Amino acid sequence: AIAGAAIGLSPLPPNDVFRTNSPTKVLEYFNLEIPAITTRTPEQVYMVEASGGGKAVEYSPATFAEAITDLLNDPTVRRQVGKTAKKFVVRHRSYDSIFEHVVKYYNKFITN
Numbered sequence: 196a197i198a199g200a201a202i203g204l205s206p207l208p209p210n211d212v213f214r215t216n217s218p219t220k221v222l223e224y225f226n227l228e229i230p231a232i233t234t235r236t237p238e239q240v241y242m243v244e245a246s247g248g249g250k251a252v253e254y255s256p257a258t259f260a261e262a263i264t265d266l267l268n269d270p271t272v273r274r275q276v277g278k279t280a281k282k283f284v285v286r287h288r289s290y291d292s293i294f295e296h297v298v299k300y301y302n303k304f305i306t307n
Contacts, residue, residue: 197223201273202266203231205239209254217242221249225284228277232262245287248280 197203203224217238224231225242231249233239243249250266252258266273286292 197229198227200224200229202263203229203249204259204263205231205233206254206259207234207236207239209234209236222284222288224249225277225280225288228274228281230266230273230276230280232259232266242283246280246283248276248283 197220203221205218205221205224207218218233221231221233221239221242225246225248231243233243233249233251234254235251240251243251250262252262266276
């Protein structure tokens with residue numbers, strides 16, 4: 196179902212529960228080259244800003260509607276944002292990149 200979407204949405208309320216949440220669905224959108232509109236929780240802001248894969252907006256129907264409309268009205272930008280998002284996932288959140296990060300981290304503690 197996600198693969199058929201033009202835009203992914205992650206409207207998490209900015210409260211204490213979601214403030215430190217890292218929603219997997221945003222990365223799933225990115226991996227499928229689908230740009231995401233998210234709320235401004237810290238991890239979601241990081242993901243869309245670091246990747247260029249969408250937009251983090253205030254938690255309100257009006258701001259979500261505006262961001263959705265902007266992307267729907269410009270298919271060229273929407274496709275480019277999706278491609279940029281995919282590159283971010285491959286480079287920073289794929290299993291291969293996570294593996295490399297973990298190995299480098301553990302190697303710091305190995306002594307001969």
